[in-house]
Amino acid sequence: MSKRLTFATLLALLATMLVFVQPAQAAVGLRISGTRIVEANGNAFVMRGVNHAHVWYQNQTSSFANIKSFGANTVRVVLGSGKRWGPTSAAEVTNVISLCKQSRLICVLEVHDTTGFGEEGAAASLDQAATYWISVASALQGQENYVVINLGNEPFGNNQQVSATWASATSSAITRLRNAGLDHLIMADAPMWGQDWQNIMRDNAASVFNADPDRNTVFSIHMYGVYDTAAEINAYFDAFRTAGLPLVVGEFGSNHSDGNPDEDTIMAQAQSRGLGYLGWSWSGNSGGVEYLDMVNNFNPASLTPWGERFLNGVNGVRQTSREASIYGGGGGDNQPPSTPGTPVASGVTSSSVTLNWTASTDNVGVTGYEVYRAIAAGGFTLVGSPASNSFTNTGLAPSTMYRFQVRARDAVPNFSANSGVLTVTTQAGGGGGGTCRVTYTASNWGGGNGFTANVTVTNTGTTAINGWTLAYSYTAGQRVSTPGWGATWAQSSADVTATNLAWNGNLPPNASTGIGVNGTYTGSNPAPTAFTLNGNACTTG
Structure with missing residues (x-):
């Protein structure tokens, strides 16, 4: 006997069919596509950034x-869940995200309390970290284009038995965040510190x-002494x-305490x-790993050797970073400036050279140039960032061959190809060649982190x-803090130069x-234990 379908039954049947044909929710914000991180518009996004210890230096908002x-x-921002540091409140999370967005940075937020769990007795578990993230969900929701949630920093120590629970603990924490409505890209740190x-x-x-x-997790490896070989x-x-x-x-x-x-x-x-x-990290390291600071005392004008390498060196941030398209970078403007x-x-002396080059053009405008000089170890190092197509490099040694090249940048920033290479040799040193004596004295101040160096240069020729x-x-x-006095001071890595001013460039015999x-x-x-004047070794004292 046939059964007549009522209108209500028909509606129920149609609703059941819709459940099966309804498409999956479209991904929003940063997400995973294969092995890549992509933005909501599908543009690939490759992180090039710096770790910043915000929870310990909350006043360093600049x-x-x-x-x-x-x-x-x-920028990867250190937060605290309240187990060891913080807690970083929802209001402060909102402020951090705002600071990231004002500077057109993607914000990776990480809970640091989990560091070394199982070996460090005070550390938080990933489950406790998940509870924290859920507690600040109001600050995170709606920020999927700008924010990555890093579940917990280095969430297990070297205790292999405990570390073996990494997979289940990480999966459980991710599931809790998803069930709480957090659909952000999640970053999962490796165990064993x-x-x-x-x-x-x-x-x-x-x-x-x-x-x-959501299939929206990226994995994070921390590479210190364990990774000391290319293999x-x-x-x-x-x-x-x-x-x-x-x-x-x-x-x-x-560098690191466990290897190089x-x-x-x-x-x-x-x-x-x-x-x-x-890279770890901007500034503020202590406990014997101060060498990991990229700048001294949060001063962007005072780069450390690590900061110089990471930010300005080959394959470093300046050379390879591309701004997220959500800010207008990347897909917003992929056209680099023309090659300069x-x-x-011109104006070649024993200690300086002025460079000029044909300016670049760009569809949205060139914002400046970067000048690189060849270094003995191979490759080039950044020596200047002029706004126009001219630059004077000072502090050079006499009778020395130097090689320079430049590239242009726009606001994204996109970078042009490198220019051709100029090779130039500085002039020989003036007068008698620079027989000299140097007296160097330094007095420390500022609570043990500042000093004043007074130097006397004498012509003993x-x-x-x-x-x-x-x-x-x-x-x-x-690190020296320019401008100094009595000379034009400059520093590249550990090397310092001081070049005469117009009024003291002439030193007769026995003059100081x-x-x-x-x-x-x-x-x-x-x-310092060794000084040269115009390339010639000086006595000291």
């Missing part, structure tokens, strides 16, 4: 803009990724590429493979010196001139 000034597109030296994350990442109902770095990167899983280097440095990371390979391979990287002309030298450049090196990471400069240091402040 750090966000200062980090951006070097071209970074991401982030370095995964037993490959626990590597071997279990697929199960964690598949346990995420180890490439093997780890290869494993994730073979598995088809997304990976970033969430932390690394140029191969930062050059980390950066070169990340660039060639399209992997994101985030090969520099032409028999003929006048007409134009001079004094050069020396610091051995403990000291006094110059000086302020600076900063961390730890010890030993005096």
Whole structure:
């Protein structure tokens, strides 16, 4: 006997059919596509950024803009869940996100309390971290285009038995966030203090990724002393590429207490493979790892050797970062400026050279140039960022061959190709060649992190010196704060130069001139032991 369908039954049947044909919710914000992070519009986004210890230095809010000034597109921000630090309130999370957005940075927010769980007794569990994230959900929701949630920093120590629970603990935390309505891109750190030296994350990442109902998790490896060879770095990167899983280097440095990371390979391979990287850290390190600071005392004008390498060096942030298209970068303008002309030298002296080149053009306007000089170790290092197509490089040694090239940038920033290379040799030193004596004295101040250096340069030769450049090196990471007095001061890594001013460039025999400069240091402040004047060694004392 046939059954007549009532109108109510028909409606119920149609509703059931719609459940099966309804498309999945469209992904919003930053998300995973294969091995890549992409934005909502599908543009690839490769992290190039800096870690910033916000929870310990909450008054250093200018750090966000200062980090951006070097071209970074991401900042990883240290927060506290209240177990060891903080808690960072929802209102403060909102403020941090606002600071990121004001500086056009993607904001990776991480809970630091989980560091070393299972080995560090005070550490929080990933479940406790998930509770924190849910408690500040009101500050996070709606920010999916701008914010990545890093579940917990280095969430297990070296206790292998505890670390073996990484997969289940990470999957559970992700599920809790998803059930709370947090659909952001999630970053999961490796166990074993982030370095995964037993490959626990590597071997279990697929199960964690598949346990995420949004399939929107990226994995983060921290590369310190465990990754001191190219073979180890490439093997780890290869494993994730073979598995088809997304990976970033969430932390690394140029040195560490557990060994010497191969930062050059980390950066070169990340660039060639399209992997994101985030260097540790902007400033404020202590406890014997102060060498991981990129700038001294949060001062963007005082780069450390690590900061110079990471921000300005080969495959560094300035060279490789591309702003997120949500801010108008990347897909908003992919057209780089035209290649500037090969520099032409003028005004060559024993200590300086002026470079000029044909200006670049760009569809939205050139905002400036970057001038690079070849270094003895190979490659080029940034020596200037002029706004126009002219630059004078001072502090050079006499009778020395130098090589320069430039590139242009726009506001995104997109960068032009490198110009041709100019080779130029400085003139010989003036007068009698620079026989000299140097007296250097330093007095410390500022509670143990500042100093004033007073230097006396004496011509001990028999003929006048007409134009001079004094050069020396610091051995403990000291940084000078220009302009100083009595000379034009400059510093590149550990090397300091002081070039005469117009009124004291001529030093007759037995004549002296006094110059000086302020600076900063961390730890010890030993005096330089060797000085040259126009390339000639000086006596001291």
